[in-house]
Amino acid sequence: MTDWLTRLLPGDTPVFRHTHRALAELAPRRDRLAAREVAHEILSDPFATLLVIHAINKRMAQRSGNEVTTVEHAVMMQGIGAYLEAARALPVLENTPAGQDAFALRALHGLVRRAQHAAWQARDFAVLHSDIQAEEVQVAAILHHVPEMLLWLRAPAEARRLRALCRQMPAEEAAATVLGQTLPAWRLAILEAWNVPEFTRDLLDPARTGQPRQTILAACIDIARRAEKGWWDEALLQDYQALADLDHLPLEQVIAIAHANAARAARGSTWLAATPAGAWIPMIPGPWPAEEDEEPQPSAAPRSASETVAPRDATIASVQASPAAVEPATVSVPAPDIPQAPAPLADAPQAAPRAAAGEAPAPDEHLACPMPDKQVFRDALKGIESHLDGSYNLNQMSAVILKGLHTGLGLTRILFAMVTPDGERVKSRFTLGIAADDPLRHFEFRLDGKDLFAQLMGKMQGVWINEGNRERLWPMVDPRLQKLVGAGDFYAMSLFNGSRPLGLIYADRGHGECGLDPLTYTDFKMLCLQAARGLGKVRG
Template sequence: MEAVSTDNTLNGWVERLGSRALPAMALTRQRVMQLLDSPNTTHADLQRILSRDPGFTLAIFRLFNALPQPPREPVSNLAHAIALLGIEPTSQADRALPDLHKQLSAGARAALYDCYSRAGHAAWYAYSWGHDLRLGNPEEMAIAALLHDLAEMLLWTYADRQMGQLTALIKDGMPQTDAEEQVFGFSLRHLSLQLAEQWNLPPLTAQALQPVGAFQARSLAVMLASALARETSRDWHSEQSGELIELAAAFNRLEPDPGRAYIHSLVAGVARNLSGLPLPLTVYALLSAPTAGPSGQAVASAPTASAPTQAPLPDPGAMDADTVPIAAAPKPAAPVKRPEKPPAPPTAGASPLQASLSRIFRELRRTAGVERAMFAMLTPDRQALKVKFIVGVEPDSPLEKFQHPVGERHLLTLLLKKNQSIWLQESNREKLLPLMGEALRTTLDTRGFFMSSLFIKNRPIGILYADRVDDILLDIQGFNHFKSLTQRLCNELSRKT
């Protein structure tokens, strides 16, 4: 769809695109409608769906511009944004957004799907790095990465003829910056920056579009994630991809080999997160062997059309300690670095319960595909469940202070009536969520968890709970391991009491 105007200056394009919306993907709209129709939907549920779609994410934050009294402090979290706006504006956005598949011609549609795919990859990388390095507000980092190539997305939607010209020049070998200047008269990064500032997008979005942002850890992560997503969408085995992977490893304080393994694990996570969406996934290209040239050296495939140039990325190892926080702990040997509160190792005087739980929890995390595990024990008066032993939680997690009464009818009470296990998943969520109540829904992970009652000699003593904090779904194999280990724990405790 072409945007018609005679003003081809940067300001002219800002004005032309300032009232335009990015289209949303059909599956996002379908899932949003389902969630809005459900009385048990939480803001976090909506965030998980919307955060994969640049069109919907942009629409939510732009709604604040239309408020008579916008928030004084910047809103940088989708769940917080939805909470402040309320459900009705979100529903209006769903109805007003153009449909990506219906609106664009075949060529522009494919190009925009490529943009959305790179955005989804970059957002996953940025969030993971922010989370693992404790850089603060990784959700804002994900949003900044998702919307980093904002101008390119809008131009493929409303100016695909000019974007086709840009593509042709790049394929003919013209440097990207020169091609952008020739077609538009400015860089697309500058257009993204102007739009981000006009729409008051989360501050990090604009910071990551400015050269000075390369000297701050959070904005550097966004820039690096976007550059990595762009280059690896062309060729995982190119020299440029190799350099960016090394930079990402250094940024995450990893040696090259474990750093590369860490990046590869994130790519697999992206594939799971974007599953079902009509977006190309780079994990398949990663699995293919590099193309060998005449000399036997790996060569890059032909670059695809791409738009905004990145600000130069400094060497993360050369940055000041005041800019990028240095971890006090030594560099991990493996790429799993999620901060958590470790369990206290059982001592010689540990109780049979503590010793058994420590051993079972280690096996749960190794075989059942879970990251967090909690044992909540009935209090002496048997009126409440209270956390007794927990592993895998982050600092200040609500799960760390779990306590819930059992006198009323809810999921925990029903679970304690007999020795049984449940797996909260998509197929039974609508049935089980009404039994949980607000306190449980805000403490437990309503995307999915395993839970089992623990009985010793036909008497309930508590519940065992396990989940994972990322978007990787639990599966039937993990549930079977969970049930087996839970039963083994009950048998061990029965023999020892």
């Protein structure tokens, strides 16, 4: 084994300064943290992800234990306090030679962007496929990019040579010249040396194809790589088609989902000095400008994310400046089954708002189509999770849920109807965005009824009424409720605490120009699943 390859084997490895600080800020709250909160910060940094997976599986191998394939599980096994204490001693990448090399640091930032983008895509499509362990797919997508990052960190000369040769010849020929083997074989060998579980490596092995997870990973990793050069690459259609075939989805819906995921990933890490692929979504078709071979002078500092130069001859809009440009087009499709997947990891908590029961917006509040605020959505998930100890009453918990739906998902009319004490009816209890004179405030139906809403109360399930299923499902709605709801698209989902029905959440965006979309439907169901957990734990 060559000397430079030896340098890629397990040893002291830094994390990015952003990660180091984020973990340090969590430490004072270690006794009140959930493992998923710590995992959220770790997953934003491929090096931190590698280190925690390596450490726990090295220990498990010595004890002949089972492999650990998710970061959340690894943190739980190590202990939140123990992990955060150990993280204080991790070296900071920006203080290493690679961190002082502007070109190498920029390359590392670009790979982190790519890894995060691939992970967003892979996790979301795994959830759509009803994968209850979607984080395993997410972790695999991140770790796929780590060997190349290690090359830039510990063998920058070879990394530069590989990049230069990839511009002159096919990537596999360049890899054979520099690495002495194919990229996939080299990548798997490095990951095996780092005690990455065989289960995870198999997901990344191109020789093991045909399984849904491998299909999702291969397509999403390829999307993340190709989209860095624009979204008009014809090869992307093959990736979209593979994902569409997997879940029998319309191709245009898959494209909309991929674009929305790219935008979400782009907004997630503003500390990275690399342009996200999501920035190129509004770009007009045309040839991609040739890359410049010159490296910056050694003294040059890497550009900030806001200073990155856009390709010449490309018409683009900043993801942050114009989020509407990268939101998916509304696609009306029949409602899929509820994916029983874990909720996304949440960021920092936010104080719960006061109960919003009976509040109504200004008369013209939802004339303009709302823009979802994903941070508020994540805060709502986190707010519910952090109050499963019975510290919230019904009003407080409902306020968190309604805010997550209204501000987090951009839903304008929201109603939470609860089972009445006699157990015979479901009746409106809390509303947000519904005017005082709106008949929807009088939403009520019998549990033993035969209409669509009563049928939803048979078990925890959801429905999205849209033009694709309206002809079949709308006649199932009681005529009285049809008048209350109005003829438009809406989401509805029943809530249960175990086998006990709690109520139902109804939401729409009015019945004007603001439509509903499949991504918001997925998030709506995810928040409702979490809401049911929270409502089952309220005090009083």
